[in-house]
Amino acid sequence: MAHTSQxxxxxxxxxxxxxxxxxxLTACGxxxxxxxxxxxxxxAAPATGNASSADSSxxxxxxxxxxxxxxxxxxxxxxxxxxxxxxxxxxxxxxxRCHTSELTASVGGNDPGAGQENFPVVLTNKSxxxxxxxGFPGAAFVNASGTQLxxxxxxxxxxxxxxxxxxxxxxxxxxxxxxxxxxxxxxTATPAALLVTPPDEKDSLKVTWKNGAVPVSGxxxxxxxxxFSAGTxx
Numbered sequence: 699m700a701h702t703s704q705x706x707x708x709x710x711x712x713x714x715x716x717x718x719x720x721x722x723l724t725a726c727g728x729x730x731x732x733x734x735x736x737x738x739x740x741x742a743a744p745a746t747g748n749a750s751s752a753d754s755s756x757x758x759x760x761x762x763x764x765x766x767x768x769x770x771x772x773x774x775x776x777x778x779x780x781x782x783x784x785x786x787x788x789x790x791x792x793x794x795r796c797h798t799s800e801l802t803a804s805v806g807g808n809d810p811g812a813g814q815e816n817f818p819v820v821l822t823n824k825s826x827x828x829x830x831x832x833g834f835p836g837a838a839f840v841n842a843s844g845t846q847l848x849x850x851x852x853x854x855x856x857x858x859x860x861x862x863x864x865x866x867x868x869x870x871x872x873x874x875x876x877x878x879x880x881x882x883x884x885x886t887a888t889p890a891a892l893l894v895t896p897p898d899e900k901d902s903l904k905v906t907w908k909n910g911a912v913p914v915s916g917x918x919x920x921x922x923x924x925x926f927s928a929g930t931x932x
Contacts, residue, residue, distance in 0.1 A: 796829035803894040803903035818871040818931025823864035833859040836895030847887045848914030851921040871931035873924035882918035886911035
C-alpha cells in the first residue's frame with residue numbers, strides 16, 4: 699500500500715508539471731501582440747459549406763431580364779427572354795408612313811393677309827392603301843436648272859405635330875408662308891418649281907410654281923413651313 703501511494707504522488711506531481719508547462723506555452727503565444735495571423739493557402743469556403751454552384755465556380759450571377767446584355771444590343775439571340783431578330787425592329791408608324799412614290803403634291807391658292815403670302819402645300823394619297831403623314835414637309839424653291847433659290851425654309855415654332863391618316867384619295871396640307879416682298883423689301887427670284895419632300899422621306903416631288911416672285915435674300919426673306927393637317931387647306 700505504501701508503494702502504491704508513493705507512485706500516485708509521483709504521477710500527480712508529473713501531471714501538475716506538464717499542465718504548468720502547457721500553461722506557460724499558452725501564455726507566451728497570447729502575449730505575441732505583433733505576430734501576423736497565419737496565412738492559409740487555397741480558397742476559403744463558407745464555414746457551413748453552403749456555397750452555391752455559382753460562387754464555387756467563380757461565375758457571377760446575372761439578374762434575369764437585364765436589358766443591357768450583349769445579345770440584345772447586337773440583335774442576336776437573347777437567352778432566357780426569347781429570341782431577338784437581327785437588324786432593326788419596324789415600328790407601326792414606319793410601316794404605315796406614306797412614301798414619296800405613293801403621293802402627289804400640289805400647291806393651293808394664295809390666302810394673303812397682314813402682309814403675308816400663305817400657300818397650302820398639299821400631299822394626296824394616290825396609292826391603294828391607307829398611310830400616314832406627320833410633322834413638317836421639306837421644301838425648296840428651284841430654278842429651271844434645279845438650283846435652289848434662297849435659304850432652306852424655317853419651321854414654324856410653337857406648332858404641334860399630329861398623325862394624319864390618309865385613305866386612298868385623301869389629302870393633308872402644310873402652310874408655306876413668307877412676307878410680301880413688295881412690303882418687306884427683300885430681294886426676289888421667280889422659281890420654276892417647288893420641291894416638296896414628305897415627312898421622313900428622302901425623295902422629293904416637283905410642283906410647278908405659278909405664283910410669281912418669292913423672297914430669296916435680304917430683309918424678311920425667310921420662308922416658313924407648318925405641320926401637316928387633314929384636308930387641302932382650301
